[in-house]
Amino acid sequence: MIRRSKGLTAGLTGLGLIAVLAVVAPPVWGDDATALSGAARQGASGEHWLGTDALGRDVFARTLVATRLTLVMTVLATAIAGTLGVLIGTAVWVAGRRVREIGLRLIDVMVSYPAVILALAVATILGAGTVASVIAIGVAWSPAFARLTANLAASVAGRDFVASARLLGVPPHRVLTRHLLPNIAEPLLVLLSVAFAGTLTALSGLSFIGLGVQSPSYDWGLLLNTGLEALYTNPAEALGPAVAITLTGVFAGFVGDGLAAGADPRRGRNAAVRGRGAAPARGPEPAPVPDDALLVVDDLRVSAGDVDLVAGVSFHVRPGEIVGVVGESGSGKSLTAMAAARLLPDTVHADARTLRLDDLDLLGRTSPDRLATEIGVVYQDPTASFNPALRVGGQLTEVLRRHRGLGRAEARARAEQALKDVHITRPAARLKQHPHELSGGMRQRAMIASALLTGPRLLIADEPTTALDVTVQAEILDLLRDVNRRDGTAMLFISHDIGVIASLCHRVLVMYAGRIVEEIPVAELRAGRARHPYTRALLAATPRLDTEPGEPLATIPGRPPAPADRPAGCAFASRCGHVRPECADVPPAFVPLGDLHGAACHAVEDVPTERAR
Numbered sequence: 001m002i003r004r005s006k007g008l009t010a011g012l013t014g015l016g017l018i019a020v021l022a023v024v025a026p027p028v029w030g031d032d033a034t035a036l037s038g039a040a041r042q043g044a045s046g047e048h049w050l051g052t053d054a055l056g057r058d059v060f061a062r063t064l065v066a067t068r069l070t071l072v073m074t075v076l077a078t079a080i081a082g083t084l085g086v087l088i089g090t091a092v093w094v095a096g097r098r099v100r101e102i103g104l105r106l107i108d109v110m111v112s113y114p115a116v117i118l119a120l121a122v123a124t125i126l127g128a129g130t131v132a133s134v135i136a137i138g139v140a141w142s143p144a145f146a147r148l149t150a151n152l153a154a155s156v157a158g159r160d161f162v163a164s165a166r167l168l169g170v171p172p173h174r175v176l177t178r179h180l181l182p183n184i185a186e187p188l189l190v191l192l193s194v195a196f197a198g199t200l201t202a203l204s205g206l207s208f209i210g211l212g213v214q215s216p217s218y219d220w221g222l223l224l225n226t227g228l229e230a231l232y233t234n235p236a237e238a239l240g241p242a243v244a245i246t247l248t249g250v251f252a253g254f255v256g257d258g259l260a261a262g263a264d265p266r267r268g269r270n271a272a273v274r275g276r277g278a279a280p281a282r283g284p285e286p287a288p289v290p291d292d293a294l295l296v297v298d299d300l301r302v303s304a305g306d307v308d309l310v311a312g313v314s315f316h317v318r319p320g321e322i323v324g325v326v327g328e329s330g331s332g333k334s335l336t337a338m339a340a341a342r343l344l345p346d347t348v349h350a351d352a353r354t355l356r357l358d359d360l361d362l363l364g365r366t367s368p369d370r371l372a373t374e375i376g377v378v379y380q381d382p383t384a385s386f387n388p389a390l391r392v393g394g395q396l397t398e399v400l401r402r403h404r405g406l407g408r409a410e411a412r413a414r415a416e417q418a419l420k421d422v423h424i425t426r427p428a429a430r431l432k433q434h435p436h437e438l439s440g441g442m443r444q445r446a447m448i449a450s451a452l453l454t455g456p457r458l459l460i461a462d463e464p465t466t467a468l469d470v471t472v473q474a475e476i477l478d479l480l481r482d483v484n485r486r487d488g489t490a491m492l493f494i495s496h497d498i499g500v501i502a503s504l505c506h507r508v509l510v511m512y513a514g515r516i517v518e519e520i521p522v523a524e525l526r527a528g529r530a531r532h533p534y535t536r537a538l539l540a541a542t543p544r545l546d547t548e549p550g551e552p553l554a555t556i557p558g559r560p561p562a563p564a565d566r567p568a569g570c571a572f573a574s575r576c577g578h579v580r581p582e583c584a585d586v587p588p589a590f591v592p593l594g595d596l597h598g599a600a601c602h603a604v605e606d607v608p609t610e611r612a613r
């Protein structure tokens with residue numbers, strides 16, 4: 001769905017008027033354009049607004065009449081470029097892997113040459129003339145469409161709905177027309193308007209250098225050529241076609257920009273902020289989120305180079321809610337959380353359909369003050385979280401002074417209160433100490449106090465209890481529970497321990513190999529109604545109070561695949577007791593199983609629904 005913007009409206013109106021001119025100009029001004037007035041190369045006057053050409057013909061009338069041929073040629077060349085490019089792009093996508101790789105490299109080589117150079121080569125082969133120049137420019141612009149189509153098709157092809165269509169036996173051409181092309185139509189439309197402006201200038205260029213339209217026919221490019229001969233005696237003669245070409249190009253540019261921004265304004269802005277090219281295509285529908293959702297993550301992808309470390313992750317956190325993220329090491333928990341905190345390392349890149357905290361766009365330009373005060377982060381290792389060279393007090397008050405503009409005394413009083421709130425005794429004395437003088441548990445409490453100092457709306461806690469012994473672990477969990485009850489702070493709590501998650505959180509996201517494989521309310525989890533074999537395996541591997549001494553715990557055989565080695569199908573298949581043939585190469589779609597409960601598993605119906613373990 002394209003949203004209207006002022007630019008889009010202006011562009012469409014301008015192009016519309018030029019199209020009307022193309023229809024009415026030849027019958028209305030056709031005679032004036034060919035009439036020989038006898039006065040050659042006259043300057044601009046009331047009778048001839050742009051003067052006359054070498055044969056005494058009215059330049060203004062000729063510029064208006066040339067609109068039709070110029071526009072028809074531009075539309076045809078753009079249509080050839082689009083059709084040829086989309087055909088090549090889809091053919092490359094449908095082809096086998098080897099042909100696809102060669103095809104993509106060839107397209108890359110073609111795109112790296114400016115379209116005008118390619119057009120000159122084609123025009124030289126076909127010879128000068130109107131038809132030849134249209135074909136030349138159309139062919140020259142087609143690699144741009146081919147590359148965009150192939151790239152977009154590849155990214156859409158990995159989506160769950162395409163996988164489901166293939167699983168249902170939908171033939172490839174229908175997958176292409178029903179599922180792929182409609183989902184890549186928006187960026188193609190944007191490229192179409194950019195290509196329209198490009199082909200217009202290229203066609204005018206060919207006519208200008210004598211390879212395009214030949215006299216007695218004329219387009220704006222040819223008029224520019226003849227006008228240039230009299231540039232010093234009658235500059236207005238060149239001005240008419242030059243203004244016409246520029247205006248049409250600018251209107252087409254407005255349409256392109258308007259379409260790009262209207263398709264997804266946030267994405268457009270990110271591309272600019274991050275200096276990236278066309279954004280990849282997304283799934284068809286954004287995930288539904290409640291109106292009051294605080295953190296919204298939709299279709300998050302975190303990648304390092306070509307490798308997706310996290311892909312297709314969507315979830316939300318509501319105010320006052322504690323959402324847990326659980327999974328083995330390397331499942332993408334931290335990258336997901338750090339993408340939300342905008343704390344990803346420079347070596348990885350995050351991209352999403354939506355990533356926002358209430359109205360704060362976490363992908364675009366954000367105010368550092370809002371980021372620092374609305375999101376609090378607690379890390380796994382309390383030792384590494386504080387600067388060992390500075391006193392605790394200085395580190396705690398810094399954020400208040402910098403982002404809240406508090407004076408030294410007030411910041412200190414607030415920091416003292418914050419330490420008291422996390423049950424640290426003698427807080428005034430602690431503020432004067434260095435981090436190494438505090439015990440591990442106390443340091444983690446101080447870290448939580450520091451994260452809560454600015455009254456954040458969301459607290460992201462990345463394995464905050466992993467480095468602590470069990471007693472201290474339980475105290476920290478109690479503290480987080482208290483903070484959530486007392487202040488209503490929403491939390492995203494990460495742990496590899498499903499037992500810890502089940503004791504603290506309201507809702508749980510289970511991650512495996514960079515994806516969410518199950519989302520489940522904690523009551524369902526506790527009642528043993530987890531449905532993904534991976535969630536059940538995690539539960540079975542967790543000791544419980546009723547585990548008999550000496551009773552062996554289940555283990556999950558094998559290891560998760562490294563991000564670069566993830567299979568085409570379900571990444572858990574090689575370790576799963578419920579594996580089916582399709583698990584090998586069809587990525588499982590996320591199946592809703594109830595309110596806020598769903599799992600991405602082909603065998604979800606086979607998994608017993610009685611208590612896990």
Ligand SMILES: Nc1ncnc2c1ncn2[C@@H]1O[C@H](COP(=O)(O)OP(=O)(O)OP(=O)(O)O)[C@@H](O)[C@H]1O
Pocket residue numbers: 304309327328329330331332333334335336345347348496562563
């Ligand atoms: N900067 C990076 N560059 C390349 N790969 C990375 C980078 N950071 C993480 N990864 C990889 O991305 C995957 C997900 O990492 P992430 O740290 O999010 O996992 P995790 O579930 O939090 O694991 P852990 O519990 O060990 O912290 C892992 O395979 C990891 O090796």
